[in-house]
Amino acid sequence: MPGDLKALILVGGFGTRLRPLTLTYPKPLVPFANKAIILHLVENLVKAGVKHIVLAVNYRPEVMIAVLKKYEEQYGITITFSVENEPLGTAGPLALARDILGKDDAPFFVLNSDVTCSYPFQELRDFHTAHGGEGTLMVTKVDEPSKYGVVLTVPGQSTIDRFVEKPKEYVGNRINAGIYIFNPSVLNRIEVKPTSIESEVFPAMAKDRQLHSMDLEGFWMDIGQPKDYLTGTCLYLSYLTACKSTELADPAKHEAVTAGNVIIHPSAKVDPSASIGPNVVVGPNCTVGKGARLQRCVLLDGARIKDHAFVQSSIIGWSSTVGKWARVEGTTVLGDDVNIKDEVFINGASVLPHKSVSNSILEPSIVMVRPEFPLCPSSTRSAWAASSTSTSERQRRRRLT
Known part of the structure; x- marks a missing residue:
């Protein structure tokens, strides 16, 4: 194969759909199954032979640079940031990175950076090479295609015929999975301006019979918002179980694991x-107390679940605490350094960083930060900068202030 394989990952902006987690880390560095979202992609791209990865972002990526520099050294690859002065959609970033791609x-x-699957x-590389067309997009089957743009192929072929946006009548159930591979000639179709690859580039390629589809076997989920992040976690853990992965906790060694995944x-x-499972991720430096019950949830670095607390369908942020006999459920998301007091019930709340909650929250709501932590771009950047330090260092700084 001539030249080295490359990849462009569409990172985008501030990750507002995944707040409050993205107030502490940029979305690509938010952990997923105890590993940064972006690292799942990097590891599997390297397995496919990729030597150069471009991250397309539209903000200054200082926080990510230090982390991804380690990935470069670890995997023997080159990672380049392509920073957009204005958002360029899903196709413009390809043209902006033309010199590399x-x-x-x-x-x-x-x-797309916030998709999880079997990677x-x-x-996909081998399929693309075999058919000889200009591009291949991966498709996945869905139960309700009327919510999506449906991909239709020429009967009996992988060649894409056309796209039907949110069809009212059933025409097919395969949709775009956000994973593509192209020959460099596709760059001749794109200019450095805001452009949608889905609505502007793909239809032209299909008309020329240069775009093919490949079925994605197994699971797929966009994990860009909390409820889908949790669903994606469950799907990924089930996938690890099917693969008999050693990443999973062995119940023989962990008495607290009472259900799988x-x-x-x-x-x-x-x-x-404690009683843990099913579908739980316990992150680094976490503490789970006596009689605590965890189901379908994620604990991020340094989270603390006190005795007899119950956590279900929720994400517990870095260094956050759930008090004794407290109950947290309903897709609650705790940001960095949140303290839920003893015997408090939290249902479906998004609690922004550095908040202490002493009263129950019975209905889904957003719990805002204190005035000294205003929600604005400058504070977001400050939070990201702080996130490059360790948990213990951030705690020490807060004590000093």
Whole structure:
């Protein structure tokens, strides 16, 4: 294959759909199954032979640079940031990175950053090479195609015939999964301006019979908002179980694991009388107390679940605490350093960083930060900058102030 395989990952902006988690870390660095979202993509792209990855962002990426520099060294690849002065949609970033993506004849992947699946990049690469067309998009089957743009192929072929946006009558059930591979010639179709690859580039390629589809086997989920992040976590954990992955906690070694599909980081401290599972991720440096009950939830670095607390269908942010006999459920998301007091009930709340909650919240709501932590772009950048330090260092700084 001529030249080195490359990939462009569409990162986008501030990750507002995943707040309050993205007030502490940029979305690509938010953990998913105890690993940064972006790292899942990087590892699997490397397995497919990718040597150069471009991250398309439309804000200054200082926080990500230090982390991703380590990935460069670890995996022997090059990671380049392509920063947009204005949002360029889903196609414009390809043209902006033309010097890298089009420097030789090797194809390149294009991925949305907040999709989880089995990451079959090697299979996609081989399929694309075999059919010889200009591009291939991965499609996934859905139960309700009327909510999406449906991909229709030429009967008996992988060649895409046309797209039907939110069809009122059933025409098919395959939709765009946000994972593509192209020959560099596709760059001749795109200018450096705001452009939608889905509505402007793909229809032209289909008309020329240069766009093919490949079925994505197994699970797929856009994890860009909390409820889908949790669903994606469940799907990913089930996938690990099917693969008999060693990442999963062994119930024989973890007495607290009472149901399947659980990841417990080696540094976490879990009382054996706790009950964990199904579908739980316990992150680094977490503490789970006596009699605590965890179901379908994620604990991020340094989270603390006190004795007899109950957490279900929720995300507990970095260094946050759930008090004794407290109950947290209903897709609640706690940001960084949130303290839920003892015996408090939280149902469906989004609690922004550094908040202490002493009263129950019975209906889904947003719990705003204190005045010294205003929600604005400058504070967001400050939070991101602080996130480059360790949990213990951030705690020490707050004590000093």
